Amino acid sequence: MTYSRLEQLKIRLRQSDVSSENEFLQQLIFQAEQDVRLYRNYPDNYTEEMIEKDMKKFDSIIVNLALYDYNQEGGEFQISSSENGTSRSWIDRDKILGKVTPFVQIL
Secondary structure, eight states: OOOHHHHHHHHTOOOOOGGHHHHHHHHHHHHHHHHHHHHHHHOOTTTTTHHHHHHHHHHHHHHHHHHHHHHHHHHOSSOEEEEEOOOOOOOOHHHHHHHHHOOOOOO
């Protein structure tokens, strides 16, 4: 069974149908897609159709980035956090993005 990126994110967040949050989740997915596109560094001769086809390979990374960003809500750009005896630290977001192999262009 194939799920859209939004459906995959909602499954990971254990949300069956929270339509009020769809816009927020779509924005997180859009931002993650843009980060992957930028990191991928597509050659100028790639058409939008070619890019979309290639981007399908990165669905899980896009969902992971969106999930990471979702879990950072309210703590954007914090280095560490401790509250009521609970400490949290996060992996660097670039570790997730690092699984995307960029195109190398020769000058």
